[in-house]
Amino acid sequence: MLKYILKRLGLAFIILIGASILIYMLSMLMPADFIDTQTAAALQSGAMTMDDVMRLKELYGLADKSFGGIMKSYFSWLKSALSGDLGFSFLYQKPVTKVLSEYIWLSFMIAFISYILEIAIGIPMGIKASVNQYSAYDYTVSVFAMMGTALPSFFLSALLLNVFAIKLRIFPLQGLTTATKIFDKNAYIQIFLDKAWHLVLPITVLTLLNAGYIMKFTRTNMLEVLNSDYIRTARAKGLSEKAVTYKHAFRNTMIPLVTTLSGMIPGLFGGAMITETVFAIPGIGYMALRATLQGDIPFIMGYNMFLAVLTVLGMLISDLMYMVVDPRVKLS
């Protein structure tokens, strides 16, 4: 098994290197004088020196445009990335890694709560739909699932804001905190509740959009399992339909479910760019979108590299979980 893990890790590393090359090519999108314009203000205020600017240009392959020069720049960028330095953000005037570490936790919290809710809603509905295939319940639930994937997040957000924030005045419009309320420094509960209240709508949006996918996934896998021979054996043993469904069938469906769901966990740190922006929640997605639209190349590269790492991590975890939940996968 150790050999298998090492092999997968090696593969993941190669994939990430490849991704890093593609992402590094993004820096070539920068026009020639881009760094000059971006650092002009910093240069003038004395926060950076000409040397710093030159180093930046070298780092992003803008100093020496020959092929050898770009290769050199890529490797130096890669080297610093591997040692944890993902560059210095123009927009936020901080190292990219610092921005990441400050803002991913809020995004993670929102994403995680949605994740739990999606599972709690999606799995039971999926099971019920698969047991009653072709029934009215099945159709409604399937349609609901598909609407979840068809709704653009910004549209759903705007709709919910219109109804719940403006017309009904239940939830606040934007932001994480209420600007007009001043809380005592130690009123943690109140601060927490205020923030939570602001997060209800964004979490709702994320949940509604993704619950459908889990429900459909569960339903498809349950249907396949329910048509297997061993389910027929279980029925022949005299087990009730409930036992057949929840004990025998579901335990088999859990294999693809657990592997897929656990593979989604690293992605929860990535942030939801559009939703966070519409609701003005200061998560990493919000920060990243601003940086993207304003051409903060170091941040963009660092952030995308981060996301690629998360994706590959997700694939790794998903594969490893197979070994845990499926007894047929040998652990030798």
Added chain:
Amino acid sequence: MSNYLRSGLMMMTTEKEKITESNVNGNNGNNNIELELEHNFRVISPGRMVAKRFFKSRLSVAGLIMIIFVFLFSFVGPLIVDATWGYKETQVFKIERVSDMFTTADFTGPDGMKYTYYDKSQTVITFKAPPSKDHWLGTDTSGFDIFTRLMYGGRISLVISFIVIFLETFIGIIMGGLAGYFGDWVDLLIMRLVDIFSSLPTLPILLVLSATISSIEAIPPEHRIYYLMAFITLLGWTGVARIVRGQILMLREQEYMMAATTTGISSFHKIFRHLIPNTMPQLIVTATLGLGGVILYESTLSFLGIGVPFPRAAWGSMIALADPAKGQDILANYPNMWVPAGILIVVTVLGFSFIGDGLRDAFDPRMKR
């Protein structure tokens, strides 16, 4: 259609069939095994079976109706509108109406107290007209007729999505086909490429590329759309490639490929005859479902202002008018400007999803009903 579909037919016939190709292995004397069917034997042709299964599902039919509606709306609509009213995509309509205007200001009075100045007056504005007989959905913040813009927006979304899907499928078939057929290092190389491309986060990268393209003044806005399509294609071909390769690998194992080898059919013939028609069902399903995805990406980019350029119409940019960051006015008071665009996006994507799902179920010979 294909052997895959014929298995549905097989459930009604028996195993032996008259082989009209050259003899299989010349087993002395027993080449042509006649098919004896009772005179009252009825069957359904495979193509009809797929169509029948498709139309049986109400969702599939609903999806088809939805897509036909959107197509008519987007392609025939503008022609009708132009003919009857002469409205164009970026034609500005100045409709005067009286509207309330509120002004507030905070200031400190001579007595040191804080006061708020509040003024309500009326002004004449020519944009943001409410729905009327002439403009069924009113006009937007720039004076364009919203209803017409919906049609043009639909047109561009559909065109972009079809072109992108076509390109993705084309590239995917080539890459997947090469990988699956040749195997060895070709397969390894291409699959690593697939892994690398699919590890890239689609939306962020797409945003970067589009934002950069938008900021480069050298590229005219009209050409931005082409770059857009190229970018989405680049990030999306991996799905098709994986499917094609997987199907090819599966089919290579199957017995009838062995049979084809023994009858001496050339390898090129082999691929097109057997492999492509058998991967067709899955490809059609993936392509249909992918259409919705591309529309969502395009509308997201347009929402952020880096997709279809202003002043062209796009559903996403119409919804952008309601962005709460720009103020609550449009969001709260002018739903006619943005809600229909969102509804159309949902209808289109849902329609493609229904059809894609319906096709997938219709092609599957193992369906119990």
Added chain:
Amino acid sequence: MGLKNFFERKKIEGVDNTMYLTLREERRISKENNRIIKYYERQKARKNVPEEEYLTQMRDPNNVVEFDNLHTYFFTDVGTVKSVNGVTFDVPIGKTVGIVGESGCGKSVTSLSLMQLVQAPTGQIVEGSIRYQAGDGKCYDIPKVPKDRMLKLRGKEISMIFQEPMTSLNPVFRIGEQMDEVILLHEEGATPEIAKERSIAMLKSVGIPMPDKIYTKYPHELSGGMRQRVMIAMALLCNPRLIIADEPTTALDVTIQAQILELLREVKERINGSIMLITHDLGVIAEMADLVVVMYAGRIIEKGTVREIFHDPKHPYTIGLMRSKPSGKLKDNRLYSIKGQVPNPINMPDHCYFLNRCDMAMDICHGEYPKMIQYSPTHFAACYLCGESSFPKNDLAKE
């Protein structure tokens, strides 16, 4: 060879130029099916049904199961498939009945009907009764028994062994768990320890070496033959009155087949229950069965004791089957095979189903379907060949 021809599939003679169902016919079939299926499903789903509705009397108390004019149909998109089309036979207590016939003749569906395991909602028992004598002396009419009551019979009094041992066991549970489940489900006062003991003892009795080790293993760690032994052990756990074995050896290698058959023979000696053995292999029938039922296209065309069937087959189909068996004695090089095909199960003709393949067909065979003719207290055949029954009917005549 134009581009168009490139993508067209080859036309099959005899298939592409036969008639297709028209759209109207398809729709009519669909509507009918939905109506019928809804009716039967609703009947089956009733709860709290009073016992009188499904209790009845056995015709002969020496039988454990009596099939009486059973009709099980599948309501498919292309029409109604009459899988079991009027099947009547008995399974006496303590005897082994072999059901023999080719693929698609309805033998599996017959046994599934007995267990109420026919693939719903397309498959339904539409007519007839299956009288089962339970351990408590009551006689149940299976088609009328509601689902919740049927659960108590399945696995406990009637158990089934399936054809595919490779896929019949749940891959995520250990062998021991799956076996204990049966005991814990059906036996009053069973504890996990008792269940474990009995499971291991049963594994031992079916010839599995190191049963306590196997108890902890997963199905994928066992070979096909071992899995089938486990299935047999599972079937025996609650001392069933009737075991249904649906082609238990077909999916195994020949050497393993012999072993499993040996085991089944042993089991037959050991238990005092009956066995319904479904197979297309005459060799298995000869070894195991006491009584034989020959099915063809959903109907029984001959039934009798194993001696009668093998030494004195009456129906041309049975005769053909006997001759088709490869035997070392034949001087011919050619293997005998019955010419022709099974008729289309949807539109069955009114005359004898075997007509188009029969060597000995007569004019009268084009008329009505032949009735069952009795040749001995146990031997019946449905054929016009041997004239009227030469055996006097008596009270115990079945059909």
